[in-house]
Amino acid sequence: MAIDILQISKNALEAQKTNPNVINASIGMFFDEERKIGGMPSVSKALRELPDMSVMPYPAVDGGKEFKDNVIRWTFGKYEKQIREEMFVDACATPGGSGAIASTFSVYSKPNDYIFVSNIRWQYDRFADRAHLKIYEHNMFKDNGFDLDSFDASLNKLCDIQKQIIVIVNDPCHNPTGYTLSHYEFTRIIDILNKYEQNDIIFLYDVAYLEYTSEEDNRIKMLELLKLKEHVMTILAFSGSKTFGVYGLRLGAAIGLTKSKKHIDQFRPRFVNEARGSWSATPTISIELLNHFSKTDNYKLFSKDLNHIKDIVAKRSELFISQANQLGLKTYPFKSGFYVIVLTDKPMEVYEKLSEDGIFVVPMENGIRIALCSISLKEIDGLSKKIQAYL
Ligand SMILES: Cc1ncc(COP(=O)(O)O)c(C=O)c1O
Numbered sequence: 350m351a352i353d354i355l356q357i358s359k360n361a362l363e364a365q366k367t368n369p370n371v372i373n374a375s376i377g378m379f380f381d382e383e384r385k386i387g388g389m390p391s392v393s394k395a396l397r398e399l400p401d402m403s404v405m406p407y408p409a410v411d412g413g414k415e416f417k418d419n420v421i422r423w424t425f426g427k428y429e430k431q432i433r434e435e436m437f438v439d440a441c442a443t444p445g446g447s448g449a450i451a452s453t454f455s456v457y458s459k460p461n462d463y464i465f466v467s468n469i470r471w472q473y474d475r476f477a478d479r480a481h482l483k484i485y486e487h488n489m490f491k492d493n494g495f496d497l498d499s500f501d502a503s504l505n506k507l508c509d510i511q512k513q514i515i516v517i518v519n520d521p522c523h524n525p526t527g528y529t530l531s532h533y534e535f536t537r538i539i540d541i542l543n544k545y546e547q548n549d550i551i552f553l554y555d556v557a558y559l560e561y562t563s564e565e566d567n568r569i570k571m572l573e574l575l576k577l578k579e580h581v582m583t584i585l586a587f588s589g590s591k592t593f594g595v596y597g598l599r600l601g602a603a604i605g606l607t608k609s610k611k612h613i614d615q616f617r618p619r620f621v622n623e624a625r626g627s628w629s630a631t632p633t634i635s636i637e638l639l640n641h642f643s644k645t646d647n648y649k650l651f652s653k654d655l656n657h658i659k660d661i662v663a664k665r666s667e668l669f670i671s672q673a674n675q676l677g678l679k680t681y682p683f684k685s686g687f688y689v690i691v692l693t694d695k696p697m698e699v700y701e702k703l704s705e706d707g708i709f710v711v712p713m714e715n716g717i718r719i720a721l722c723s724i725s726l727k728e729i730d731g732l733s734k735k736i737q738a739y740l
Contacts, residue, residue, distance in 0.1 A: 354472075354711055361709035371707040372728045374719045377524065377687050378596050379658055382725045388661075389654035392593045395641050396634070403637035408630050410621050412442030412602065416636045419643035420602045424556065424587055426568035435575050437613035438606050441620035442631035444599035446557045446588030447476075452603055452623045453584045454480040457515055457551040465507055465516040469681065469690075469714065471524040471555075473517055489526075493682045495534045501541045508545045516542065519555040520570075521562035522686025525711075525718040527666070529562050529684040535570045543578050550581045557588035560655055561662065563685035579609045589639060591687075593651070594658070600635030662687065665721045665729055672733040678740070680716075687722035690715075691733075693740050702739040708732070 354375060361373035381388045411417060417440040422429045432438065443449045450473065458464065460481035466473055467489040477484060485507050488499035507514055518538060521529035530538070542550050554574075559567060574583055582605065589600025605616040624630065642651045663685065670683060679692040693699050693716050700712035711718040717736070721729070 352711060352713075357704075357709055357711060360704070364707060364709075368707055371709070372724055372732070373709050374721070374724045374728075374732075375709045375711050376720055376723055377591070378720075378723055379594050379662070379687075380723045380725075382661065382727070384725065387594070388658050389594050389651065391647070391650035391654050392595060392638070392642075395638060395647070396595070396598075399634060399637055399641065403641075404634045406633060408442070408633040408636050410441075410624050410630050411617065412440070412631060412636050415640055416440075416442055416602075419640055420587055421604060423592075423639070423643060424559070424568075424585055424602075424604055425571050428568055428571050432571065432575065432606070436606055436608055437610065438604065439613055439616045440602050440604045441617070441624065442636055443601040443603050443624070444628050444631050444635075445590050445601040446555065446586045447601065448599070448628060448631070449584065449586035449588075449601050449603035450553065450555065451476050451479070452620055452627075453515065453551065453553050453586070454482060455623050455627075456619045457513065457582075457584075458482055463507060463511055463514070465504060465514055467517075467519075469523075469526055470517075471519060490528075490682060495528070495530055495538075497534065497537050497541070500538065501544075504541060504545065508548045511548075513549040513551065515551045515553050517553045517555060519557070521556075521564060521567065522558035522684070522688075524558070524686070525688045525690050525713055526681040527683040527686040527689050528681060529564060529686070530570070532570060532573075536573050539573045539576050542581050543576065546578060546580050548580060552577070552581050552583040553586060554583055555586045557586065557591045558686050559587075560592050561659060561686050563663065574606060577608065579607070579612075582607045582609065582612045589635060593638065593642070595635070595638065598635050598638070599632055600639060601631070661726075662722055665724070665726060668726060669719065669721060669729050669733065672730070676733050676737050678733055678737060688718050688720055690718050691736055691740075692716040699736070699739045703736065706735065706739075708735060 358376040365371040379388050387393045463483045463485035468486045469489045487503035488496045585604040587602040590596045696712040
């Protein structure tokens with residue numbers, strides 16, 4: 350289903366101009382309870398105050414040493430030291446997490462290859478389409494948890510027909526379901542990747558929503574990556590858009606992690622070449638924004654804003670899920686994050702009827718996606734009932 354989410358959101362914003370009661374639950378951007386973007390004052394202030402030298406010059410194509418060190422430290426948190434001691438790590442700045450995904454496809458696949466993805470997913474198909482890649486799916490859920498058997502069995506079959514495989518896992522706060530893998534499930538995924546030693550596995554670990562999980566330690570699963578064997582090259586896709594709420598700025602990074610010296614030696618030249626030949630360089634202001642918030646005092650301010658936003662998003666999901674449960678609406682297993690899916694076997698019809706009624710959601714394969722990040726508690730209160738009327 351090729352749906353243009355940005356267009357749906359535009360339509361919603363247009364409709365809101367004449368009818369303030371229109372609800373725009375279509376897009377993965379945080380809006381505060383007053384429908385305003387810029388929920389992190391520390392970020393807005395930093396952007397306004399960055400000096401010319403942090404905005405105007407061309408940056409280093411890979412973001413430069415300071416950025417690379419900072420984004421690696423940011424992503425691995427307190428486990429960075431241990432990870433660096435046991436594995437090779439490198440990074441390249443990209444325009445958003447999207448840039449990390451597109452460049453990984455370009456660097457590690459050739460036309461007509463398959464990529465390995467879950468049957469419920471964000472729009473990786475668009476990146477695949479552009480890179481002339483095909484989709485090989487595994488089933489995502491079984492008994493309210495991740496379907497490890499399908500992941501293993503499907504990967505097994507694909508390993509028989511293709512040597513180098515890009516395997517995508519989007520965790521935590523999976524888009525579009527809001528599911529987060531348990532530690533056990535993540536460990537088992539690592540075990541499964543390790544089994545296919547005859548293959549070259551590119552593990553594209555999409556951590557766009559890393560900051561928004563309700564897990565007590567949102568970096569602890571990173572330590573499991575240390576167990577990956579030499580045939581696995583992990584690329585973490587970091588999204589500054591989601592982390593800092595700066596969606597239009599285009600800040601991201603591809604972080605390479607591996608036990609293989611050969612793989613890490615190839616990482617920088619390949620990603621830099623990819624960048625130079627496509628987007629050229631990531632905006633200097635994006636790179637410098639991450640550098641700014643990597644300084645301890647600035648980080649403290651950001652962290653306060655982030656906790657505030659997380660709190661609001663958690664309250665929104667609690668309200669929505671509790672009302673949906675009361676009415677018996679079915680959702681995929683939800684843990685936390687920006688989105689939830691309400692299941693229906695006629696998503697297109699429900700989407701159309703809801704938009705006629707001034708409620709903009711995104712139709713997906715087996716349901717409609719509600720972006721809880723972008724609607725207020727007031728808008729959520731009673732939303733389940735309105736949706737139920739069209740199911
Ligand atoms: C799962 C997932 N990965 C990656 C991205 C990429 O985001 P960006 O390119 O804005 O950093 C998104 C954005 O919606 C996403 O939902």
